[in-house]
Amino acid sequence: LESNEPYLSAALDMISKLVERVEPTVPAQRIMLLGFSQGACLTLEWAARNARRYGAIAGLSGGLIGPEGTPRDYPGDFDATPVFLGCSDVDPYIQKDRVVEAAEVFKRMxxxxxxxxxxxxxxxxxxxxxxxxxxxxxxx
Incomplete structure (x- = not known):
């Protein structure tokens, strides 16, 4: 994770700022978080760190950020937010194990x-x- 800094923190902060900007007029229950590839990884990581009820979350060809063994003890509850994770079983950039790991975390939350x-x-x-x-x- 450290090798991705300060860019990872800046990208996650940008998502926070975007959500904060729209929330005065669009409640979280009507916000959809969506990303593909690196965007999916950022979307899923940000959502896991900021769990609550959203309109929906979709991660296409992505997983949570960090090497195998990264602690995934995120606080919060998605309160039945619809979450879709889609990926190829042979994606050259996202191993299916990463998708399965993200699925386990989101289900638990x-x-x-x-x-x-x-x-x-x-x-x-x-x-x-x-x-x-x-x-x-x-x-x-």
Whole structure:
């Protein structure tokens, strides 16, 4: 984690500032957090550190940040926030174990979780993922 500093902290702080900026007019229950690849990693890490009820969370080809064995004892509860994690089973950048780890953490923290590992898809966003994300947006 230290090798990513100060950029990791700056990126996570930017997400905090964006959420703070919209919250006066858009309650957290209507905010969707979404990212792909590195954006998914930032989105999921920020959400885990700031758990509460959101409109939805989607991490496409991403996982929590940090090497294997990083403590994942985040405080808070997602209060049944819909969370979608989608990734290829052979993504060259995101190992499926990272997605499974994130899923376990989000489930433990009270998320209404949906996980899809797509066979042989590679590092991309597939049509089913787009449909699922569209459904999440429409449900908010």
């Amino acid at each position: 009270g998320a209404d979780l949906m996980v899809r590992l797509y066979p042989g898809m590679g590092h991309m966003v597939g049509p089913e993922e787009i449909a699922i994300v569209r459904g999440l947006v429409e449900s908010i």
